[in-house]
Amino acid sequence: MMIFSLRPALAVAIPLLAALLILFFGSRVKPNTREAITLTAAVSMTAVIFSMVPAVLAGQEYTANLWKLADGLNLTLRTDAAGMVFACIASALWILTSVYSIGYVRGHHEKNQTGYFAAFAACLGSAAGIALAGNLLTFFVFYEMLTLATYPLVAHYRDDKAKASGRKYLGYTLISGQMFFAAIVWVYVKYGTMEFVPGGFIRAGSMEAGLMCLLFFLMIVGGAVKAGVMPLHGWLPSAMVAPTPVSALLHAVAVVKAGAFCVLRVVCYVFGPEAASWCGGAGILAWFAAATILLSSLVAMRQDNMKARLAFSTVGQLSYIVLGIAVLAPYSIAGAIFHIVAHAFLKITLFMSAGAIFVTTGLSEISTMGGLAKRMPATFTCFATVSLGIAGLPMMAGFVSKMNILQGAWMMGRSFFMAALVAAALLALTYLMPVVQIAFGKGNAGQVPAHKHGQGGHGGHGGHGHGYGHGKHGHGGKAGFDAAPAMLVPLMVTAVIAIILGCEPNAGVHLYDLAQMAAEAITKGGM
Amino acid sequence: MINIMAHLPVLVIALPLCGAVLCPLVSWHHAAAGKRMVMTCLFLSLVCAVTQLAGIIRTGEPVHYYLGGWHPPYGIEFVVDGVNGAVIVLVAAISWMTSLYSSPFERANPRKWFQSTGYYCLISFLAVGLLGMSTTGDAFNLYVFMEITAISGYGLIAIGEEKGPIAAFRYLMAGTIGASMYLLGVGFLYAATGTLNMADLAAHLESAHSGNLIVLAAACMIVGFGIKMALFPLHGWQPAAHSYAHPSADPMIAGIMIKVPAYGMLRFFYCVFRDAGPVMDLFFDVIGILGICGILYGSLKALRYSTYNKILAFSSIGQVGYIAVGFAIGNVYGLAGAVLHILSHAFMKTGLFYTSGALKYKYGVHVTDDFGQVYRKMPQTSLTLIICALSMIGLPPFAGFFSKWYLALGAIQNGQWYFVAVLIVSSLLSAIYFFRIIEKLFMNRATVAEGEPSHGGHEPLRKAAEEHENFGRVHIMARKKHHFDGHSELPWQMMVPLALAALAIIGLGLGNAWLVGEVLKPTLMEVFLA
Amino acid sequence: MNDIIIRLEVLLADWGIYMLTFILFAIGIYGMIVCSNYMKKLMCMNIMQVAIIFFFLTFGQKEGATLPVTIASDYINAETYINPLPHALMLTAIVVSLGVTGVGLALLMKIRDIYGTIEEEEITGKGGNS
Helix, strand or coil, X not given: CEEECCHHHHHHHHHHHHHHHHHHHCCCCCHHHHHHHHHHHHHHHHHHHHHCHHHXXXXXXXXXXXXXXXXXXXXXXXXXXXXXHHHHHHHHHHHHHHHHHHHHHHXXXXXXXXXXXHHHHHHHHHHHHHHHECEHHHHHHHHHHHHHHHHHHHCCCCCHHHHHHHHHHHHHHXXXXXXXXXXXXXXXXXXXXXXXXXXCCCCCCCCCHHHHHHHHHHHHHHHHHHHCCCCCCCHHHHHHHCCHHHHHHHHHHCHHHHHHHHHHHHHHHHHHHHHHHHCCHHHHXXXXXXXXXXXHHHHHHCCCEHHHHHHHHHHHHHHHHHHHHHHCCHHHHHXXXXXXXXXXXXXXXXXXXXXXXXXXXXXXXXXXCCCHHHCCHHHHHHHHHHHHHHHCCCCCHHHHHHHHHHHHHHHCCCXXXXXXXXXXXXXXXXHHHHHHHHHHCCCCCCCCCHHHHHHXXXXXXXXXXXXXXXXXXXXXXXXXXXXCHHHHHHHHHHHHHHHXXXXXXXXXXXXXXXXXXXXHHHCCCCC | CCCHHHHHHHHHHHHHHHHHXXXXXXXXXXCCHHHHHHHHHHHHHHHHHHHHHHHHHHHCCXXXXXXXXXCCCXXXXXXXXXXXXXXXXXXXXXXXXXXXXXHHHHHHCCXXXXXXXXXXXXXXXXXXXXXXXXXXXXXHHHHHHHHHHHHHHHHHHHCCCCCHHHXXXXXXHHHHHHHHHHHHHHHHHHHHHCCCEHHHHHHHHHHCCCHHHHHHHHHHHHHHHHHHCCCCCCCCCHHHHHHHCCCCCHHHHHHHCCHHHHHHHHHHHHHHXXXXXXXXXXXXXXXXXXXXXXXXXXXXXXXXXXXXXXXXXXXXXXXXXXXXXXXXXXXXXXXXXXXXXXXHHHHHHHHHHHHHHHHHHHHCCCEHHHHCCHHHHCHHHHHHHHHHHHHHHCCCCCHHHHHHHHHHHHHHHCCCHHHHHHHHHHHHHHHHHHHHHHHHHHHCCCCCCCCCCCCCCCHHHHHHHHHHHHCCCCCHHHXXXXXXXXXXXXXXXXXXXXXXXXXXXXXXXXXXXXXXXXHHHHHHHHHHCC | CHHHHHHHHHHHHHHXXXXXXXXXXXXXXXXXXXXXXXXXXXXXXXXXXXXXXXXXXXXXXXXXCXXXXXXXXXXXXXXXXXXXXXXXXXXXXXXXXXXXXXXXXXXXXXXXXXXXXXXXXXXXXXCCCC
């Protein structure tokens, strides 16, 4: 049942409006007022989105047909189950990242804070648009807006390294975006519709298999680049030069999730399981995803820079989602959608921990963190807990989703994928546990006065993701316990939520039920 | 009482004409009066154009106006339908915006009576020529308006920078060849049919026997319009002309002076040659290939320059290729995309040249390497630059994306996937050169916009400009120093056109469905593809 | 042989004038491209324009017809007049070409002021490499 309402539009408009407000008035008002805009927008957007959940759970859809976007096509925003999952996650995490951002950029004395917060809000608006888009053109518009809004964040430091990674990011995303563009034109001319339909509107056999496969990959590349499926992941590690909250945004909240969500929309809402497997595209995609899961774990092990290691972990975890979708089993699709949630909470905790460590002590290389847990016990406890979750241990959010994907693969008889999933879980332990081990183990990183160590750490290894804001690293933690509260509280909250979701996946707003509803609609009640 | 509404088609042209003619007389008495009169006339013309378009949309019927009451085929006829109604509004709007935009330049750079008056005269005449070209339904009348446009254009280019006269002279050579070729084509058509009215021509050509003559005429027309619209490989005059024209007139020259001939080509081929046997096949092939080559050439060439105006000029060659590709696609969506691109690209290029002029006005910079951190001092200008640039690349939700969307839609409907491939490649190439500019604007070290905002004062700026002069690559405007000490970044006369251009791009982007669905598509179906 | 001459004569009678006009036009275009002196370019432009004017006037011509002037008392059949329209058009075209030439000359004066020469090579040699 459809409910015509402007609420979905409101959810998209609030952050975009906030972005404009911040852009125009941000440099004229006090920073506190500016941040108040961000937080108000974040809270009200979350409220709007969460207020729609009960009706969606009851099987209804809010639809907003705003105006004609192009001849014959509406700007449609619709709250289907899958979209709601993504929208809920993005909006809820925006509150936490905002709080964390404020702590981080102030602790780190970042420049250009106005532009930073404006772009952040624009990113979230685009992400909400992506989640709620009702047809391909609307989706594409917000997808490209997300690319544009993320670019200033990636290139935030505006030095040569930031420029290079900004260029790389644009190169990857714009090229794939243009391929996506060609594909949606093709789809529109061929099928005369662009509305997302659970189970897809492209019928198997309506086009030559080879051509359909080409079409499939033209569209998938658009999503796969943002989701970082190998070999299209190149931009993600180099985007590490951006400030840590941006990495959290990229990895957990909006950008890579938007890529994974794009894959979901294309495979399940445009092609549908039947056509996707008929043309052979889904099979190939699954192999790429499985290869990425394994390879990225191996690469991650060899990274000493904390953020780089986490980046490759993201590459792998996102491919879980892609694999879950490409396996095309009902359970795996539900698992994939829920993994968007699970990974969001897990990875954001990891990144916020990494950022907190960096701001507090100036350390970014894992090998230098020996004994750091004595100084930052809370941070590292969260880090350790969440690492287990990434590996998929029971009682953590990651377990539920991975179990579902595994079950789906079992049902489809894809034993290799099952093996890959299990192997990757173990590999995840091998690259995340050493961090915990080093931090809780011997070493004097915890004892040396913070600011001195910050400088030392800086001189020792300037090669990676830091080296900005010279000599300012130590400011946050001259004394006191652990990281600044603005950073510590959000990361503890996300860690706790990750545990709660692991014990009771339906806690709060029934995200697991939503994921199952979506999967059921896609596979026409196959669960 | 005379019914003004019935005379709108001619009023749109007559008002700027009056302004142009009376401007010298009026300003003889009061220096600024002529300028104001030209602005007023152009604004009234814009009002008339909008009213006229609104009437056409309401009634759904094209307006026919017979000059002097002489009915075709004997008299000159003005025909305004949805498509050229929109083009007329575009021309009138940009002319008015540019006339407003020009006045601070004059204050910064006080000229003698004759020059200042002459400038506004030329702007006004340029508007007359372009409006006439888009309104007229008579082939020879089109030639006359084409030459009015060209001559005023030569003047505006020549009073620009130091190289202006050379650029103007070369444009004069090329432009005259173009106009002569067009005239030759008209001669052939007249010889074959004995009429000059476009509608009448179309009717006669259907039954004309002299096929070769008509093909020859069509070839002449392609060359003629091709030179005027800077279609590859007939673009030779364009980069210099667009780079060295007077900075305040440049937006108009670059924005609409190459768009109106493109519209003329559309009108001629789809309304006159439509049924003339082999002509259209020839036209599709030639214009399609030239369009593709132009898109690739313009985009690649723009990569090689670091002078802002040169980049914009070469990008125009590519963008004209888009329009040509739209003509070559030739179905409803292809043509709608082409017309939408005429409109949207006019605003984008005008907006970009407004920013170029603003940067010259304030800092005298014209090399993109010197743009570092300028955005801190000129946030609104930079915002316009970004919006225009993103629209040029073809990113949603700006107007440029949607014209590309319709072009691609039309191309795929015809099975011409190669056009889509070219559009995509060109988008990516333009992304390279525009993001390079944006990157320099935001990330390069400050050169001219010296110092943080807290420093304030104009002293560092002047110093920077003087230092620059020593390096010998300072623009003529930097030497004639501006002395603008207002509170905003630029005088309001410049801010308003900048903002309007940006708003127009966003408006065209978000309102494209209405424009295409309600205005362009019905007209294209009834008039151009009937 | 005789036959060929007759056919040639017919051809020349039908098309000869157009050929001459075309040659004039070609000379004009050629000169505009080849000449390096801007003044010569401008003159060649005029030759080209004159060629087009000739072309219009030629096809408006009719053998054995008279001037298109009607005298009220002495009205003759319209077929016996030559077509006046091309003449009228060319009157306009001549005015336009006069205007263009004037602007061209003014530009040349300006160029001469700036560069001291109107030879293309010398100007481009002086740094104007566009």
